[in-house]
Each structure stands twice: as structure tokens, then as C-alpha cells.
Amino acid sequence: MSNGKSVEHLIVLLCDAGVEFIVVGGVAGVLQGAPVLTRDLDIVHHRTPENIRRLLSVLKNVDACFRPDPGKRRLTPTQDMLAGHGHLTLETRLGPLDVLCELEQGEGYDDLVGDTEMITDGTSHIRVLSLSRLIGIKQQSGRAKDRIMLPVLIATLEERDRKK
Amino acid sequence: MEQGTAHTANPRIEAVLADLARCDPDVLLAVQDVDRSLIRLALEMSPLERVRSACIEAQYLSRFRRVER
Numbered sequence: 151m152s153n154g155k156s157v158e159h160l161i162v163l164l165c166d167a168g169v170e171f172i173v174v175g176g177v178a179g180v181l182q183g184a185p186v187l188t189r190d191l192d193i194v195h196h197r198t199p200e201n202i203r204r205l206l207s208v209l210k211n212v213d214a215c216f217r218p219d220p221g222k223r224r225l226t227p228t229q230d231m232l233a234g235h236g237h238l239t240l241e242t243r244l245g246p247l248d249v250l251c252e253l254e255q256g257e258g259y260d261d262l263v264g265d266t267e268m269i270t271d272g273t274s275h276i277r278v279l280s281l282s283r284l285i286g287i288k289q290q291s292g293r294a295k296d297r298i299m300l301p302v303l304i305a306t307l308e309e310r311d312r313k314k
Numbered sequence: 315m316e317q318g319t320a321h322t323a324n325p326r327i328e329a330v331l332a333d334l335a336r337c338d339p340d341v342l343l344a345v346q347d348v349d350r351s352l353i354r355l356a357l358e359m360s361p362l363e364r365v366r367s368a369c370i371e372a373q374y375l376s377r378f379r380r381v382e383r
Contacts, residue, residue, distance in 0.1 A: 157369050184356070185352035188365075188368050272360075286326050300334070
């Protein structure tokens with residue numbers, strides 16, 4: 151899909167299927183007002199058996215397979231992988247999707263859910279990592295790609311709080 | 315950094331800012347250079363409109379390739 155709606159459609163599909171997930175990464179910043187460009191969606195899902203079944207169903211629906219896939223083997227995620235601790239970097243017919251069982255510091259859904267906000271467009275309710283937690287995670291990671299995001303995320307937090 | 319901004323009430327952000335001031339002051343200096351008008355424009359959109367707009371721009375820019383003159 152090339153009309154800019156791919157990430158949006160992925161989010162809506164996950165919400166409509168009742169998947170419990172937290173949007174993290176760049177899209178979490180964008181959803182909360184950060185003017186940055188992004189093409190892929192990063193989520194941390196709740197690793198309960200029922201939620202993993204719901205997530206797996208959505209992943210099958212969008213033809214998710216691992217990327218990169220130079221051998222064209224089209225390996226697909228499994229229930230066991232989604233119950234584990236790793237990062238599943240996937241390509242779907244709606245674009246790239248990174249399904250993170252845990253963040254790099256070993257934080258899973260239960261560790262993060264207290265630092266999330268629910269946002270809505272009136273139809274879908276999306277759980278997103280708070281800007282303050284996102285800023286903290288990016289500062290801790292120390293990677294250049296995260297460091298470069300910090301000024302705009304901090305400025306967005308300031309502007310958003312000023313607007314309240 | 316501007317004084318008296320709302321984030322001063324957030325202990326997590328205070329800790330991050332203190333770390334940055336000590337270890338990475340260039341990042342804090344860069345906060346002052348961020349174009350706030352872009353953030354205000356984004357805040358006028360709905361959350362999913364922001365995502366759509368960010369993806370459209372990223373997809374548009376990713377089409378460009380360097381060509382031999």
C-alpha cells in the first residue's frame with residue numbers, strides 16, 4: 151500500500167481484532183504530535199495465550215513474514231515466538247511491522263502499561279507509550295538513531311504540556 | 315532550555331534532562347532549535363492523521379534516487 155495509510159490500517163486492524171498492544175518507537179512519538187517521518191510500526195504485545203492467538207490471526211491476515219528475506223523463504227511468526235522474549239521484524243502487505251515481546255531493557259507489556267496513554271480518533275482506542283517514557287528509553291539506549299530523536303521528542307512534550 | 319516549562323513537574327523527564335545536561339549537553343541545546351510551529355501543526359491533527367501524514371511524507375521522500383548527470 152503506498153497511500154500513507156499502511157501503518158494506520160495496521161493499527162486499526164490490531165485494535166479491531168481486540169489485540170492488547172502498546173505502540174512504541176517512532177509511531178508512538180508521531181501519534182502524540184512529534185513531527186517526524188516514519189514508515190514502520192513497533193508494538194509490544196501482551197503475552198497472554200488468548201492475546202497471542204488474536205495477534206497471530208491478524209499477522210496471518212496481513213501475510214506477515216520475517217524480513218529481510220533474501221532467500222524468499224517467507225518464514226512466518228509462530229505462537230511460540232510471540233510468547234518468547236525476542237523482536238520479530240516482519241514485512242506485511244501493509245508495510246513493515248516490528249513485534250517486540252520485550253524492549254531491549256527486558257521490559258514487557260506488563261512493565262510498560264502503567265506508562266501508557268489511551269488515545270482515540272473517536273473509533274479506535276490505541277494504547278501508546280507515554281512521551282516521557284519514550285524519551286527515557288531513547289536516552290538510555292545511547293544509539294545515534296535514538297539520540298537524534300530526543301530534541302524533537304522533548305520539544306513535543308513541552309509543547310503538548312503547554313497546550314493542556 | 316526554557317525555564318518554567320511544564321515538564322519540570324515530571325520526575326522521569328527531570329532525571330533524563332539532568333543526565334543529558336551532564337553527559338550530552340548538545341542534545342539539550344538542540345531542543346531550542348526545534349521548529350515548534352511544526353509541532354503545533356501536528357497537534358492540530360488527530361493522532362491517526364499524524365501517522366498518515368508522516369507515512370505519506372516518508373514514502374514520497376523514499377522514492378528519490380541519485381542519478382548520473
